[in-house]
Amino acid sequence: MITETKRLYLREITQADYAVIAKILQDDDAMFAYNGAFSDEEVARWFDNLMTQYQTRGFSLWAVVLKETNQVIGQCGLTLQQLEVETVTEIGYLFDRDYWHQGYAIEAAQACKVYAFNVLGIDRVYSLIRETNISSMNVAIRNGMTVRARLVRERWGAELFYYAFAVDRS
Numbered sequence: 001m002i003t004e005t006k007r008l009y010l011r012e013i014t015q016a017d018y019a020v021i022a023k024i025l026q027d028d029d030a031m032f033a034y035n036g037a038f039s040d041e042e043v044a045r046w047f048d049n050l051m052t053q054y055q056t057r058g059f060s061l062w063a064v065v066l067k068e069t070n071q072v073i074g075q076c077g078l079t080l081q082q083l084e085v086e087t088v089t090e091i092g093y094l095f096d097r098d099y100w101h102q103g104y105a106i107e108a109a110q111a112c113k114v115y116a117f118n119v120l121g122i123d124r125v126y127s128l129i130r131e132t133n134i135s136s137m138n139v140a141i142r143n144g145m146t147v148r149a150r151l152v153r154e155r156w157g158a159e160l161f162y163y164a165f166a167v168d169r170s
């Protein structure tokens with residue numbers, strides 16, 4: 001186990017979680033900020049990338065498990081992202097739509113923030129959020145983050161706007 005909250009625990013994703021992770025990544029509504037549902041090949045690449053990050057860095061997105069039922073309800077964790085010339089640590093979250101609007105994402109994101117500060121010793125964590133993704137911004141705000149920058153990223157053949165939310169250890 002990586003960390004836990006009142007209702008959840010976070011652990012590394014394994015092959016046994018493939019179907020539930022694919023369900024999230026292939027849901028058009030959940031993936032609107034990522035340009036729509038992933039293909040089977042994109043899911044496989046996402047999965048490979050998670051496994052590589054666990055091996056090389058020791059962290060990545062983790063499985064969010066509901067203590068009450070032992071079900072995997074989403075992914076939340078820490079990844080490295082490029083912010084202009086700087087590499088920053090990001091809290092990321094993608095949840096199964098069946099489990100939205102119950103406060104699980106904020107609960108998991110808060111635990112990842114504490115993990116980043118206390119276990120990894122990182123002084124600032126970010127969430128880079130597409131300007132249309134209001135639910136994600138609300139999670140960031142409830143996680144104590146404020147907007148630090150607005151940026152343009154080249155994604156899927158277009159220039160898209162993102163906000164860089166962040167919170168400092170102090």
Ligand SMILES: CC(C)(COP(=O)(O)OP(=O)(O)OC[C@H]1O[C@@H](n2cnc3c(N)ncnc32)[C@H](O)[C@@H]1OP(=O)(O)O)[C@@H](O)C(=O)NCCC(=O)NCCS
Pocket residue numbers: 029030031033093094095096099100101102103104105106107128129130133135136138139
């Ligand atoms: C981003 C995402 C994880 C947010 O999910 P969410 O369900 O809105 O967030 P939470 O689980 O924290 O739930 C918050 C809601 O639960 C409500 N809630 C209910 N019970 C609660 C409780 N016990 N504690 C806290 N909030 C609670 C809150 O009031 C809030 O309501 P709202 O949806 O009306 O604002 C989800 O939309 C998602 O997976 N999106 C697709 C992937 C994505 O875009 N990820 C972000 C990329 S930057």
